[in-house]
Amino acid sequence: MTSRSDSDLDVVEFVQKLLDWLDEDDVSTEALTDAFALLSDRRRRLLLEVMRTYEEELTLPDAAEEVAIRETGHTVTNIPAERVTEVYLSLYHDHLPRLVDAGLLEYDQERDLVAPDAI
Structure with a gap:
């Protein structure tokens, strides 16, 4: 079993929260792609x-x-x-x-x- 560092856990937790938020909110794929492109x-x-x-x-x-x-x-x-x-x-x-x-x-x-x- 591979252990994760604290920063890996922070990333995983962030992605999970982001995916939960996307499930609850009506965010278009285009808006999400544009946001990630800006933040990339x-x-x-x-x-x-x-x-x-x-x-x-x-x-x-x-x-x-x-x-x-x-x-x-x-x-x-x-x-x-x-x-x-x-x-x-x-x-x-x-x-x-x-x-x-x-x-x-x-x-x-x-x-x-x-x-x-x-x-």
Whole structure:
């Protein structure tokens, strides 16, 4: 018999609760697929986590720093500026537009501010 770690149990428990919730609620397959696609990327999940943590608007550079910190586990002073720039650019060009289109975040391009919407 194979034993499971605590994190494996957490995943199993989460999936079971999710499946129970889906049985009770009328969620379309398309909506579920779209939600999983949005959450499939770690950087998008981290950006959502950052916005939930702060619960207020942040500049995109500040949000990128926070995402880089969570990705690397280092303080911002120990992360190369190029890494933070790469995170910023990927958020700006790829991840942020997807989350804005989904209605999870708002973005003011003129002021370069990200704000929580539905989170």
